[in-house]
Amino acid sequence: MRKKLEEAQEKLSDSAQTISMFGSLERAILDVDVLSGEIEKLENDIQEKQQCCASLKLLSSQMQERRDQVDKKLSALKYSLASFSSSVNYFEQRETLASVRLNASEHNLNQRKEELARLQVSRKEMMDAHMKIRQSEVELKNALEDLRLKVEEENRRLESDRVLFAIDNVEKTAVDLSQRNWHLSGKATELLKSEEEKTKLQNQIKQTREKLGDVKREGEALNNKLGKVENDIQVLAMEVQKEMQSMEELDRKFQQIIQEKKMLLEIKDEGRNEFESMIIECHQSMFEGELKEEETKIMNEELQMELQKIKDLQRAKAEATKRKTELLEAMSCSNSCFSDKVEEDLHNIRISVMELNSLLDQ
DSSP: OOHHHHHHHHHHHHHHHOOOOOOHHHHHHHHHHHHHHHHHHHHHHHHHEEEEEEEHHHHHHHHHEEEEEEEHHHHHHHHHHHHHHHHHHHHHHHHHHHHHHHHHHHHHHHHHHHHHHHHHHHHHHHHHHHHHHHHHHHHHHHHHHHHHHHHHHHHHHHHHHHHHHHHHHHTSSSSSSHHHHHHHHHHHHHHHHHHHHHHHHHHHHHHHHHHHHHHHHHHHHHHHHHHHHHHHHHHHHHHHHHHHHHHHHHHHHHHHHHHHHHHHHHHHHHHHHHHHHHHHHHHHHHHHHHHHHHHHHHHHHHHHHHHHHHHHHHHHHHHHHHHHHHHHOOSSHHHHHHHHHHHHHHHHHHHHHHHHHHHHHH
């Protein structure tokens, strides 16, 4: 009976060993399959990460090129802004010079206008004086004509009185001497008064002619002055016209300089805004570039970890494959032979158990 038990235990041990080998082989095959799946998954992940790293590197390179272009634009724009500042200073100097010239032209124009107004007032006064002189000349001529007529009348009357006096002197020779002397004395007195009146009239004529001559000379002098003033007015009026044209041209240039300066300042402001936008863009590009570099760094670290992990898995797979191969080599027959052997061992164990039960029943 003991012998039967020992045989049964030995058969159970052989069967257990055979089953254990099957379990080890199954686990080895399962490990190889699991490790193969994990390796394949990791290889796909690694391939995706490598593609992602390549994309990140390309994107980083493009962003670096973009940043370089922005830097070049910033340098060019900075130089342009500096040039604009010089241009603004140049236009400010031109504006100041144009303003000085315009003010000087306006001052000269005002002076000439004042001089022209003064000459026009003087001409008006001279023309009024000339009218008075002409009026005085006409009055003196009329007075001279009246005096001439009076002298002629006085001459005729005096001549008539002389003739009458001579006739009376002849006719009254026989008259009483005293009466004759009285009569002649009266006639002589009248003739004397007529002579005095004639002399007085002639003196008045002389004085009037002298006054008329003075008035004519004064009129001629005034005409000369008036002619000079008229000439000065014409010359000054032409100068005023030229000065006005010059002032209009200076004002046009001044306004043009102001407009050009305004446009330049607008361009400068736009350039400054563009410069600020470029600075923001540059900082943003730097930030994005650093972010992409950090992402690339993290991705590379993850990739290295996964590469190390896949190496470990490949090593584990190699060990599992080696175990599987060793188990297969340890088994000298196929899976069907092992099954038959296990079935045979189990059959023998049942027989042994039945024999033991029979012995126990006895």
